[in-house]
Amino acid sequence: MSQTLSQSIAETLREAIQHGMYICGDRLVELTLSQELTVSQNTIRDALHILEQEGWVHKIARRGVYIPKFTVTEAEEIYAIWQALESLALGWALETLSDIDRQHLREILISAEHKVHRHEWVHASYMIHNLHTAIVSHANAPRTQMILGRVHNQAQLLEIQRQRFIPLNEDEWDNRIETHFEFLHEIDQHNTEKAISYLKRAIQYEEELVIPFLD
16 A cells, blocks of 8 residues: 555656646655645655656755756756667667557657647647657667656656746647657658657757757
């Protein structure tokens, strides 16, 4: 029961982070959270440990748990790792993707597009990152998937930071969606080299949306 409750609290905190209720640099205080969520501090501590493993928070010795705040150099490293590892994972995934799998990827992106049209920005962003997670899940590479899971989450943190202060405009959202449709088109064409090239282009665009607006 304790583990299940900790996972539930972690999900609550994760959603709060994704909705911008906490921003990069904020401290998450165990006592305050335990009072707000009416659970023990041990449960909060376990939940924060789950989020730390996922890359949503980091613990600083004798200072506490914080939402990471990234420098430009750190952000550039995150996107470089994302490009390199997901390109590798995509190559493996394309060897096993079925037509049903490809259709599922397209449905995820179509769902993101619908969210954009309804101005449901948080859910649209989640669906785009879910698309990348789904691709990696087909690579049959659990270590790569674990590392990329943290990278995807930290890329979301960077996007959340930009969205809170300077939200993406509709043209930027449309370009973001279109870039990913181009990427999926190459997957549908079974063209590994072009698919990897378009994947890198899609991630590069994600970076271009964020880096100029970091402090």
